Amino acid sequence: MEQKYYQRFNLFERWQHGILFTTVILLILTGFPLRYYDVPFWRWVYSLFGGLEVARVLHRIFGIILIADFFANVYYITRKVLVARAKKAMQWEFDPAFTILPTLKDFVDLYHNLLYMFWLRKEPPHFAKFNYMEKFDYWAVWWGMVIMGVTGVCMFLPTVVTYILPGQILPISMIAHSDEVILIVLVIFIWHFYHVHFRPRYFPINLSFWHGKLTREEMMEEHGAEYDAILKREAQGGNSDG
Numbered sequence: 001m002e003q004k005y006y007q008r009f010n011l012f013e014r015w016q017h018g019i020l021f022t023t024v025i026l027l028i029l030t031g032f033p034l035r036y037y038d039v040p041f042w043r044w045v046y047s048l049f050g051g052l053e054v055a056r057v058l059h060r061i062f063g064i065i066l067i068a069d070f071f072a073n074v075y076y077i078t079r080k081v082l083v084a085r086a087k088k089a090m091q092w093e094f095d096p097a098f099t100i101l102p103t104l105k106d107f108v109d110l111y112h113n114l115l116y117m118f119w120l121r122k123e124p125p126h127f128a129k130f131n132y133m134e135k136f137d138y139w140a141v142w143w144g145m146v147i148m149g150v151t152g153v154c155m156f157l158p159t160v161v162t163y164i165l166p167g168q169i170l171p172i173s174m175i176a177h178s179d180e181v182i183l184i185v186l187v188i189f190i191w192h193f194y195h196v197h198f199r200p201r202y203f204p205i206n207l208s209f210w211h212g213k214l215t216r217e218e219m220m221e222e223h224g225a226e227y228d229a230i231l232k233r234e235a236q237g238g239n240s241d242g
Contacts, residue, residue: 006219006230008129009212016073017209020141023066028185030059035178063152070145099129102139106132126224133195144184151177 009017030049033042049055077100108125110132115121125131130138151173154161158170197206201218208214219227 004216005213006216006227007213008208011212012076014209014212016069016076019065019069023062023069024184024188026062027059027066028181030055030062031181035181060156063149063156066145067149067152070149100135100138102132102135106135124221126228127222128225129223131223137192137195140187144180144187147176147180148184151180 029045033039033046033055036042046052046055049058105128109127112121112125116124154165154169154173155177161169196202196209197204214222216227219230
């Protein structure tokens with residue numbers, strides 16, 4: 001039987017993700033040496049970017065690109081919500097603008113998944129388009145973007161910011177910016193990389209970030225509720241793309 005694929009992410013969504021992970025990695029490489037300037041490895045990394053002054057400029061450019069990508073995502077999600085409501089769309093379960101929001105089902109799925117992992121439940125949860133782990137990934141990015149964006153702007157434009165806010169905002173921003181990046185690195189390389197890429201099914205890399213597709217088996221195992229909804233929609237004569 002010919003393998004069937006389900007499109008989960010469109011081209012624009014994949015571009016947003018590509019810009020996100022590229023700029024985050026570059027920001028880490030150009031920002032970490034400022035915190036660990038006494039570590040020879042990070043001094044060597046800075047030399048690859050042309051030294052402190054060049055790396056500082058590049059860090060700000062990458063930050064601006066990342067902030068622009070964040071607002072592009074906000075616009076994209078908001079527009080999809082408004083369009084769907086204007087059309088009174090009845091198939092919101094297929095739309096990332098709605099299914100990325102936390103729901104009571106996420107807590108039920110977490111509970112059932114814990115039971116399954118401790119052999120107290122025979123089958124794993126029937127996940128929808130985004131499970132609670134993926135939603136954690138998404139909203140962790142939102143939180144991190146707000147913290148890093150606001151504190152980054154404060155340090156980028158200190159004169160303007162301190163004209164409006166007390167001067168204490170600058171050392172606070174520096175500490176928050178520096179500490180938040182540690183949390184981001186831990187989440188990316190421990191939580192996100194394992195969940196998305198390093199699991200046995202996908203190791204060493206999950207290419208769905210590139211083509212945006214999952215196989216029938218992957219859909220049934222990882223997004224069973226969405227797969228059932230797609231089958232129902234196909235039976236009613238709708239589009240099969242998730």
